[in-house]
Amino acid sequence: MTSHFRIGQIVPSSNTTMETEIPAMLRAREGIRPERFTFHSSRMRMHKVTKEELIEMNKQGLRCAAELADARVDVMSTACLVAIMSMGHGYHRQTERELTEVARANDCLAPVMTSAGALIEGLKILGARRISLMAPYMRPLTDLVVSYIENEGIEVIDSICFEIPDNLEVGLRDPLKLVDDVRRLNTDGADVVVASACVQMPSLPAIQRIEDMLGIRTVSTAVCTARGMLDRLKLEPVVPQAGALLSGT
Known part of the structure; x- marks a missing residue:
């Protein structure tokens, strides 16, 4: 059944x-x-x-x-x-x-x-101690996200934010652009890459590609x-x- x-x-x-x-x-x-x-x-x-x-x-x-x-x-x-x-x-x-x-x-x-909570939980399931992340937010909001994650005991090595304030525009972003964006992200020593710390920024088609390219486990909040x-x-x-x-x- x-x-x-x-x-x-x-x-x-x-x-x-x-x-x-x-x-x-x-x-x-x-x-x-x-x-x-x-x-x-x-x-x-x-x-x-x-x-x-x-x-x-x-x-x-x-x-x-x-x-x-x-x-x-x-x-x-x-x-x-x-x-x-x-x-x-x-x-x-x-x-x-x-x-x-x-x-x-x-x-x-x-x-x-x-x-x-799911992002924190997922990172802990993977045993992540040091991560790098990408987000669409303005820098002040991105810094709040970084601080929140670090307060949970996970170091954020580097963060890239695309500074898109309009939420509809965030949802229109091509997820495969993240494959190129991640090349600008410092991932040296990272346990995990968060390809999208935002559930509105599309990333699913890029997750496995980034993971395979970098050899680093890759997640998104979704x-x-x-x-x-x-x-x-x-x-x-x-x-x-x-x-x-x-x-x-």
Whole structure:
């Protein structure tokens, strides 16, 4: 008998990538494993990736959690890393607690996670101590992300940011440009490369290419989110051509 799972995401209104890359990974998994997935989202309004808009967007998360609870999803995750990391060190844990309370109050027993927490979790699964990353944010927000990750005990050797404030424009960026961009990134001594620290910056087609080119394990926040979802569903964390974290080894 085939098992079916409902994937729930709390998505910024201008995000077009997480509803593309998460389904792409899990559809690819369906080609090699029996489980099947459907995808369900609730949206928070946000246009520009600024601290002010991120604060306002975060206030809508509890409503979104209640809406996804009504769909009885099997796992629930936020789909915006910088909205969490810009709020202060360790904030993903507070967000996960608050969203879980809303889900339980609405009779939904799904595990609740955040994409921000998933990145930290994925890096720790890989045993990463030193990483290099790329992000689309303006430099001040990128520095907050770097500080957040380092507070979790992982050194960031180098970071490149593309300084794109418009979230829709971020989603239109060619993911394969990252294969060239990474050549400018200092990866000497890095355990892991984060090809996209942002869930809106497309990267999935580049993950395996970068990993093979550099010989360094490569992830994105979307890849880490997919891994976190599979772990919470107690499913084998394997997706073809999505890098070491989803290799099943």
